[in-house]
Amino acid sequence: MCVALEACAYAVTTMPSDLPLPLDGVRVTDFSWIVAGPQATRILADLGADVVKVENESYLDSMRIGLRQDPENPSLNRSGFHSNLSRNKRSITANLFHPKGREAVERLLAVSDVVIENYSAGAFGRMGFSWERLQEINPSLIYVSVSGFGHVGRDASYGTWGPSAQAVSGATAMSGLPDQPPAGWGFSYLDHSAGYYASIAVLMALHHRARTGEAQHVDMSQIETGMAVSAVPMLDYQVNGRSYERIGNRSRYPAVAPHNTYPCAGDDRWIAIAVDDEAQWASLCGVLGLDALCDDPRFADMASRKDHEDELDEVIGAVTLERDPFDLMIALQEVGVPAGVCQRTDDKQERDPQLAERGFYPTAPHEELGEHRFEGLPMQFSNARWRLDRGAPLFGEHNHAVMTELLGYDEEEFASMVSELAI
């Protein structure tokens, strides 16, 4: 077992490029923005789909100006946040207020398998792309919409961002200590999960179309992605009449202890330890030098440890505070006790030998941002690859290629579209 903690030598992307891409040949017209939609099309593009991002300054993806390298620089191509979300995609700019710009988008839709957007419910229809119109343009086009509350239902006009979707769904309330306010999620978790589910929805709809020839609209709600993973408390309420109560980092089901985070030496350093049986408990006591605890009747078995959990956590925390979190994690793993440092991003990117060996942070170039690492796709195929060819496209970078090679415009037509600001 490799337990070295020194900086790992990161493998550059080594995926053999002669392996096929699973979604080669699938084309997606991508009207998505911010995080939820782009997270979905990031997965599809990593898997090889030709994702064409349709952009315009009048409906600019604000990620292009979020976390910019140098905010004084007006370039729309200098956000690493955006680059990580939209790598492998192509970008065209289309002015929907110009008939030629609209026609170009309709031509793109006509040669696409999927169109995806995550505007507020109804907005895409107001842009001229109702489901009825989409079917006229291309009867085999699959349409996936992602909005906070979905397109159907009493409150469909309500809007969400990740944190308010988390609040309504129950995900915020399920995070935090029992005697404190909800901690919630410190990022837009439901933007990620809406993207994960939207990717699934696209693939399921493609399978259905392949089998039956039938395209369809899939109406997704971001809040429902949070509710779908909060099923246990909803059933518990109906069946046992119990309202949800926060539990911090402890475990109510199964009722095991110790199961918590404990402070370690260093600035804001914490380790998670989760004991599942008596053998692990004895091993933990040994590693912590607390053998006497094993004989303490308060901690003699799982049920008594659970009954005395406050005292138990206090005793353990007093010892872990003196220990280096990584050394302690490795000592515990060597005797089979589930334990893990609460890793920061630098721990993952610079010092996690598992992520290093699996090549999880491959690098790719970007014209304005240079060579950078990207988060990988968390899977490997035996007979295919996912790709990381390049960072996000420059704003409108693929206008010429898409218009002339894909949509059949000649050079003269392309030039007039540019001069008329149609694209």
Added chain:
Amino acid sequence: MPNSDTDPAEGPLEGLRVLEIGDLGEVAGKLLADAGADVIRVEPPGGGRSRHVGPFVDDDPGQPSLLHASRNTSKRAVTLDVTQPGGIEIWQRLVGLVDVVIDATTPTFLDDLSGGWQWAEAQSDLSDCVWCSIAPFGRTGPRRDWAVNDLVQLALGGPMMSNGYDDHDLPPIRPDGEHSIAMSNEYAVSGLLAALWMRNAGHTGQLVDVSIHESISATTEGAFPNWEYFGRLVQRQTGRHSSPDPTAPWQYLAADGEYVCLINGGLPRGGSAWSGLVDWMDEHDAADDLRDAQYQELLFRDPRSNPEGRLHVAETIGAFVQSLPADEVYRRSQALHFAWGIVRRPEENLDDPHWADRGFFWEGELPGVEQPVRYPGAPYRFTRSPVRLRRRPPLLGEHNYEVYVGELGLSSAELRGLLELGVV
């Protein structure tokens, strides 16, 4: 309800056959089963892990587990101890029946018994098989065999250091609900459906090796670019986004003791929303000096301009919402096009008519409970091929006869023999 037990329409994955084994892939199996795939969950004769984890019906461990119920709708279930003599041969024959195997056992378990991916890959008649492995760290790497659970995975993967409180004497927080399973299983479904797509285009089947650690590591939003591009670490804050530098509060306790979430601390994104908000505050004499031109100006300029002024606006809005009931804050702000939320406990959504309008909850049977229950459904409404509850969660071994005799071709006597030997 549009999505109900009796709806005859076929799901998007109609015709797909799936075997699911191990304890970390139940959500992936459920997503496929609700979408119309025939998913057979294979459990040891004593039942998989989730059947033994509470809460249970009536809090009685002899009754069905609600964790199991939540993850196993629409599936069939058989029992099989692959470590018993003859067990692995039965497993191998089951693999021959399906398109997809979800293997969420430990990475070497089935291969050591000659019934894993390495075995399947060598069988010419299984060349179409998509084998999706879901494991804590994937099937390779120095930490492949580390001991983990949901808490440890969410610690190692990074989300916890973004979740918690302004007070860093309080620990990083793991949200309840086994999200390590959700994140990895959602990725796994995309991966295996992509592999199936490829197979249907004429390629062979293959191994899809999903790492839970990587799935979580990919689910931390701004933490990654902050480090990669700026060398900054995000710091956790109470009820709002983590950030390299402290930001104004977003979460307030409303007058009725419920919390509300004000995106961006309540600051509006446009002029019409701003005037609507100030009018609303005026109704309660709470607008203070917010009509002052300096605030108008600062809101719609660079977000880094005039931090003191922005903080004053946020604090004034915060004081206002604390004087009202949470539901009023939620509904009125939404009517004014602010994307604010109310912090609900999960069960509070059961009676919100919006979700009934969408058919989100699926009414169905839960063994041990007299009345039908409402299962949280799928977050996508397929308008032509509904994703829906196809059957209630299966009892342990409920489909042994149907599968082993009806589909695998064992005789009743053979099945009885296997039962007596503890193989099934």
